[in-house]
Amino acid sequence: MEGSGHGKACNMLESLNEMSARQTIFERPIVLVGMMGAGKSTVGRRLAGRLGCGFLDADRVLEERMGVSIATMFDLEGEAVFRDRESALLTELVNANSSVLATGGGVVLRDANRALLNDRAWVVYLRANAIDLWIRTRRDTSRPLLRGSDARARVSELLTLRAPLYEAVSHCTVDTGRQPVERVVDQILQQLQSRESI
Numbered sequence: 001m002e003g004s005g006h007g008k009a010c011n012m013l014e015s016l017n018e019m020s021a022r023q024t025i026f027e028r029p030i031v032l033v034g035m036m037g038a039g040k041s042t043v044g045r046r047l048a049g050r051l052g053c054g055f056l057d058a059d060r061v062l063e064e065r066m067g068v069s070i071a072t073m074f075d076l077e078g079e080a081v082f083r084d085r086e087s088a089l090l091t092e093l094v095n096a097n098s099s100v101l102a103t104g105g106g107v108v109l110r111d112a113n114r115a116l117l118n119d120r121a122w123v124v125y126l127r128a129n130a131i132d133l134w135i136r137t138r139r140d141t142s143r144p145l146l147r148g149s150d151a152r153a154r155v156s157e158l159l160t161l162r163a164p165l166y167e168a169v170s171h172c173t174v175d176t177g178r179q180p181v182e183r184v185v186d187q188i189l190q191q192l193q194s195r196e197s198i
């Protein structure tokens with residue numbers, strides 16, 4: 001079909017859809033939420049590429065500013081201080097209208113963060129089941145909350161606690177499952193361009 005009239009028309013329609021998605025989207029930053037291992041950074045970078053806009057990963061920004069890893073922040077200052085830093089940075093980045101923003105999995109824990117996100121951003125929940133999340137994170141030692149021998153049960157526990165918070169804060173939900181990044185990005189764009197669903 002490529003190169004045929006039908007193929008070209010489909011491509012044009014796709015471009016038009018993406019242009020209208022862009023207009024809707026640029027009114028607010030797009031913020032990706034979801035569990036550790038859901039693919040927020042990978043999907044966010046690709047989404048920003050498709051939209052031709054900037055991408056920031058809040059955890060990486062924090063690490064750059066602090067000059068240490070998230071794991072070291074947890075070790076030195078504890079989780080509560082990390083959550084304060086995370087909230088302050090979230091407010092700054094959302095207000096600066098960073099176009100696509102990936103957040104840490106625990107950003108939804110605070111009411112104030114959820115209120116800010118719901119009001120000021122388009123929030124996309126990247127949903128995955130506990131098994132897939134565990135498979136994706138099991139070899140990664142950089143996540144302090146998943147250290148220890150029973151990371152599998154921990155993922156499950158965190159997902160149970162947080163799933164209602166992700167659902168509550170988000171304007172749309174896309175299953176990441178095992179589908180290719182490009183397909184996930186397509187689904188986000190489709191949902192964002194249909195203003196009824198936002």
Ligand code: S3P
Nearest residue numbers: 035036059070104105106143144
């Ligand atoms: C956390 C998720 C991490 C990071 C920190 C805490 C969480 O980010 O913010 O380790 O509470 O779920 P990712 O979701 O990018 O792994």
